[in-house]
Amino acid sequence: MATGRAVMKAVRVFEFGGPEVLKLQSDVSLPVPKAKQVLIKVHACGINPVETYIRNGTYPRKPALPYTPGSDVAGVIEAVGDHVTTFKTGDRVFTFHTISGGYAEYTIASVDTVFPLSDKLDFKQGAAIGIPYFTAFHSLFQKGDAKAGETLLVHGASGGVGIAVCQIARAYGLKVLGTAGTEEGINLVLKNGAHKVFNHRKKDYLVQIKETTGDQGINIIIEMLANVNLASDLLLLTQGGRVMVVGSRGPIEIDPRETMAKESSIRGVSLNAASQEELGECAASILAGIEAGWLKPAIGPEYPLKKATEAHRDIIHSQGALGKMVLVIH
Numbered sequence: 063m064a065t066g067r068a069v070m071k072a073v074r075v076f077e078f079g080g081p082e083v084l085k086l087q088s089d090v091s092l093p094v095p096k097a098k099q100v101l102i103k104v105h106a107c108g109i110n111p112v113e114t115y116i117r118n119g120t121y122p123r124k125p126a127l128p129y130t131p132g133s134d135v136a137g138v139i140e141a142v143g144d145h146v147t148t149f150k151t152g153d154r155v156f157t158f159h160t161i162s163g164g165y166a167e168y169t170i171a172s173v174d175t176v177f178p179l180s181d182k183l184d185f186k187q188g189a190a191i192g193i194p195y196f197t198a199f200h201s202l203f204q205k206g207d208a209k210a211g212e213t214l215l216v217h218g219a220s221g222g223v224g225i226a227v228c229q230i231a232r233a234y235g236l237k238v239l240g241t242a243g244t245e246e247g248i249n250l251v252l253k254n255g256a257h258k259v260f261n262h263r264k265k266d267y268l269v270q271i272k273e274t275t276g277d278q279g280i281n282i283i284i285e286m287l288a289n290v291n292l293a294s295d296l297l298l299l300t301q302g303g304r305v306m307v308v309g310s311r312g313p314i315e316i317d318p319r320e321t322m323a324k325e326s327s328i329r330g331v332s333l334n335a336a337s338q339e340e341l342g343e344c345a346a347s348i349l350a351g352i353e354a355g356w357l358k359p360a361i362g363p364e365y366p367l368k369k370a371t372e373a374h375r376d377i378i379h380s381q382g383a384l385g386k387m388v389l390v391i392h
């Protein structure tokens with residue numbers, strides 16, 4: 063083994079349940095890359111809300127137990143399997159999909175999900191790209207049909223996906239409105255591409271949004287909490303407007319009539335459902351954004367591997383998101 067080690071530290075889940083089922087172990091076998099796979103020494107791993115749903119056992123997709131959570135990793139190639147020609151030991155990389163789990167010192171990924179990490183970004187930023195930026199591009203353009211000049215509302219702009227949507231939409235020429243729940247969150251969103259930001263914890267913020275858009279309304283809403291906002295989103299849309307449901311944590315009652323006169327639509331989004339071709343297009347846009355300099359993930363709270371439990375509690379019971387939450391490992 064290239065590392066000279068047979069075991070590593072990794073977080074393991076042996077049963078579905080609360081954050082306390084995340085167990086840090088120091089004797090987990092180091093994974094070995096097969097053909098067209100690479101072994102990555104993990105420097106940082108992004109934490110996504112979906113990892114808490116999977117851990118709970120309430121998500122439709124359930125991994126076989128035990129497993130290590132985590133998909134968005136940045137690090138350095140430690141070893142390559144057979145038939146890997148695109149990467150070599152020592153390359154800085156990021157991925158949006160690990161095979162053996164990212165909350166670990168080392169992880170395995172398939173080469174077609176691994177990308178070079180530019181020197182413009184550090185490892186924490188590299189770990190913040192995966193699910194957030196791929197979801198942002200997928201929801202805006204591949205499902206939402208966003209166009210330059212349109213008005214966008216990023217409903218929940220201060221977290222991992224929200225900041226990604228703001229940066230991408232601004233770079234592609236949309237008018238970007240966002241929401242956040244704290245002053246710090248509002249300032250962060252303003253620094254990351256939004257033209258104007260509203261506080262979704264204030265009672266009158268929907269009125270303020272309507273005053274800002276006037277008769278024009280909003281063309282596209284990227285919605286992070288549809289179970290709270292979907293009914294009022296329909297009232298903010300313009301003719302032919304669309305709500306893209308990226309996040310939802312429960313049911314909500316809506317009046318379908320609100321979609322009729324405007325011929326507006328509500329569309330669900332799932333990165334898991336994206337085709338290989340769509341993922342390739344997302345990756346090309348993301349790499350171009352990094353090269354051009356406008357794609358720069360904003361990093362929020364950082365946790366060591368041993369505090370993964372705390373991180374899972376905090377991402378769900380957040381006092382106010384401030385960019386992307388990450389585990390820092392090496």
Ligand SMILES: NC(=O)c1ccc[n+]([C@@H]2O[C@H](COP(=O)([O-])OP(=O)(O)OC[C@H]3O[C@@H](n4cnc5c(N)ncnc54)[C@H](OP(=O)(O)O)[C@@H]3O)[C@@H](O)[C@H]2O)c1
Binds near residue numbers: 111193197310333387
């Ligand atoms: N469909 C997919 O493929 C896909 C992919 C990735 C993520 N998601 C989902 O998308 C959601 C966001 O993910 P994330 O990684 O950005 O999470 P995150 O970093 O935890 O951010 C959560 C965001 O939701 C905002 N929020 C809180 N209360 C809100 C409200 N009443 N109205 C609107 N926004 C509100 C937060 O704002 P404050 O904290 O400032 O209040 C923050 O901006 C999650 O539910 C996640 O599971 C779905």
